[in-house]
Amino acid sequence: MTTPSSVRQEYEITLEPLLSVPLERELPMVQRLWQHSSLRKGLILLLLALVWETVARYQANDLLLPSFVQTSRALLDGLLSGELPTKVGVSLVVLLKGYLLGIILAFGLTSLAVSTQFGRDLLSTLTSMFNPLPAIALLPLSLLWFGLGDNSLIFVLVHSVLWALALNTYAGFLGVSETLRMAGRNYGLRGLRLVLHILIPAALPSILSGLRIGWAFAWRTLIAAELVFGATSGKGGLGWYIFQNRNELYTDKVFAGLAVVILIGLLVESLVFNSLERITIKRWGMQR
Amino acid sequence: MNAHLQGHTVSNLQAVATSPLLHVDNVSLEYRTAQRVVRATHHVSFEVGKADRFVLLGPSGCGKSTLLKAVAGFIEPQEGTIRLQDQAIKGPGPDRIVVFQEFDQLPPWKTVKQNVMFPLQVSGTLPRQEAEQRALHYLEKVGLAAFADAYPHTLSGGMKARVAIARALAMQPKILLMDEPFAALDALTRRKMQEELLLLWEEVRFTLLFVTHSIEEALVVGNRILLLSPHPGRVRAEIHSHQYGLHSLGGSEFQASARRIHRLLFDEEQAQNQVFDLDFTDVRIAY
Numbered sequence: 092m093t094t095p096s097s098v099r100q101e102y103e104i105t106l107e108p109l110l111s112v113p114l115e116r117e118l119p120m121v122q123r124l125w126q127h128s129s130l131r132k133g134l135i136l137l138l139l140a141l142v143w144e145t146v147a148r149y150q151a152n153d154l155l156l157p158s159f160v161q162t163s164r165a166l167l168d169g170l171l172s173g174e175l176p177t178k179v180g181v182s183l184v185v186l187l188k189g190y191l192l193g194i195i196l197a198f199g200l201t202s203l204a205v206s207t208q209f210g211r212d213l214l215s216t217l218t219s220m221f222n223p224l225p226a227i228a229l230l231p232l233s234l235l236w237f238g239l240g241d242n243s244l245i246f247v248l249v250h251s252v253l254w255a256l257a258l259n260t261y262a263g264f265l266g267v268s269e270t271l272r273m274a275g276r277n278y279g280l281r282g283l284r285l286v287l288h289i290l291i292p293a294a295l296p297s298i299l300s301g302l303r304i305g306w307a308f309a310w311r312t313l314i315a316a317e318l319v320f321g322a323t324s325g326k327g328g329l330g331w332y333i334f335q336n337r338n339e340l341y342t343d344k345v346f347a348g349l350a351v352v353i354l355i356g357l358l359v360e361s362l363v364f365n366s367l368e369r370i371t372i373k374r375w376g377m378q379r
Numbered sequence: 380m381n382a383h384l385q386g387h388t389v390s391n392l393q394a395v396a397t398s399p400l401l402h403v404d405n406v407s408l409e410y411r412t413a414q415r416v417v418r419a420t421h422h423v424s425f426e427v428g429k430a431d432r433f434v435l436l437g438p439s440g441c442g443k444s445t446l447l448k449a450v451a452g453f454i455e456p457q458e459g460t461i462r463l464q465d466q467a468i469k470g471p472g473p474d475r476i477v478v479f480q481e482f483d484q485l486p487p488w489k490t491v492k493q494n495v496m497f498p499l500q501v502s503g504t505l506p507r508q509e510a511e512q513r514a515l516h517y518l519e520k521v522g523l524a525a526f527a528d529a530y531p532h533t534l535s536g537g538m539k540a541r542v543a544i545a546r547a548l549a550m551q552p553k554i555l556l557m558d559e560p561f562a563a564l565d566a567l568t569r570r571k572m573q574e575e576l577l578l579l580w581e582e583v584r585f586t587l588l589f590v591t592h593s594i595e596e597a598l599v600v601g602n603r604i605l606l607l608s609p610h611p612g613r614v615r616a617e618i619h620s621h622q623y624g625l626h627s628l629g630g631s632e633f634q635a636s637a638r639r640i641h642r643l644l645f646d647e648e649q650a651q652n653q654v655f656d657l658d659f660t661d662v663r664i665a666y
Contacts, residue, residue, distance in 0.1 A: 268483045270481040271484065273451075273471070273479070274484050274486075276453070276470075277473070278497070278501050279472055279473050279502045284501070288497075288501060289486070292486065293488075375487040376487055376532025377488075377532075
């Protein structure tokens with residue numbers, strides 16, 4: 092034992108309520124604005140457009156690289172004439188059909204995988220077989236089976252969505268903590284009810300990222316399928332629009348078509364997936 | 380009623396005298412790893428009466444948590460039987476609610492109130508509105524009524540533990556199972572939670588099966604302590620502790636009991652021959 096130092100004195104302080112200093116204060120305006128991701132992203136887009144415009148002007152070859160302004164004009168014309176919206180509509184309807192079907196199948200497969208040993212083996216075998224297979228490589232076969240039309244497109248779309256989503260969802264299910272599972276079972280939840288009440292919400296971060304990847308895969312597959320095989324559905328979608336205009340050397344329209352693909356991607360990303368994340372996993376503190 | 384609560388010793392003895400609620404009879408438990416089967420407990424028997432605060436105490440690896448999980452129905456005994464009100468236990472069920480140690484026992488996608496309502500609804504105990512009322516009632520009891528609409532990730536560890544306790548109590552289970560519920564909390568919060576748990580017990584008189592590795596906590600929380608030997612867990616002793624509460628911390632009798640338990644757990648025969656200069660740190664060995 093050490094003896095307490097005799098130099099230092101003990102003391103007590105009676106604390107008065109702290110009123111002289113404000114307990115919180117607002118951040119400066121600039122910092123608060125900078126918190127908005129839409130503002131930051133808008134700035135990035137603006138910067139890219141500027142670079143594009145400069146390079147195109149420097150290049151000065153409309154056939155190879157139309158400028159940002161020309162592309163915008165072509166885009167506006169296409170939108171106003173109603174040509175682009177109908178093409179986009181055709182593509183989106185097919186896309187959504189394939190996407191939804193893929194989601195349903197993926198959930199069926201993963202639910203089977205978490206409840207039975209056989210389902211688990213089935214899922215892991217099928218995903219390792221088909222996940223590396225490019226969806227577009229199945230299109231010739233699909234055309235043979237389903238003929239020219241939406242059905243053959245939907246088939247390849249399902250293929251592109253299903254495996255990526257199933258893999259992510261299953262990984263998410265495996266990551267659900269044992270405590271949470273036991274808590275669910277403690278209340279008498281079993282089988283499909285356990286999946287619905289515990290596993291799906293708990294695995295939502297992985298499921299959402301699977302949905303994102305699935306959406307991107309589906310979009311890519313659709314445009315590629317339309318580009319390669321033209322108007323499989325007879326009416327033709329966005330891919331067909333790009334393909335046709337390239338043949339006629341309307342490069343600005345090709346760029347407009349590509350811009351629409353990108354814009355839809357950005358819109359879905361920010362409106363659908365980001366808001367889904369914000370009202371679910373971010374609000375619940377499952378993701379920062 | 381509160382008049383004779385003062386010495387709850389008396390009422391406890393009465394409770395023990397009636398027919399026991401939970402029978403654990405010669406239970407041996409095993410768990411499987413990739414290479415071998417490990418025996419966690421061997422021929423463990425005990426009985427828990429109504430309104431008992433029964434503590435399973437033992438060093439880590441003595442199978443006390445495994446025993447609790449067997450009572451909860453997550454593990455099936457290799458030998459022996461577990462009966463609750465003379466019904467053999469088959470699988471997990473909402474009549475035995477577990478409070479776990481881990482904070483992630485609360486689904487993060489539900490608010491505090493929804494968390495408490497969740498088992499009431501999915502087990503079909505109560506319809507929505509009544510479940511909500513009961514949830515608010517028990518949240519009030521644990522002092523979290525103001526946080527009913529907060530999400531778990533915004534709460535501190537102690538508050539999460541309180542929500543889990545409120546959720547378990549709201550189910551009004553036949554027996555409440557607590558698996559080291561305060562082990563992940565800091566020492567001050569743990570002390571507070573023990574106090575609150577005892578206050579709640581005074582009020583609600585639930586039956587509690589409590590697992591801990593802290594001698595001090597066992598003496599404070601329990602009215603009866605079952606001591607389990609290290610690996611594999613076998614019953615070493617059953618000890619009364621109803622006379623102790625948080626107020627008895629540091630008292631000489633309390634410390635003598637703690638010493639005795641320590642000796643029983645670790646088989647320190649020579650300890651008996653030594654004269655001890657007891658002080659507060661001696662009781663904190665298990666922390």
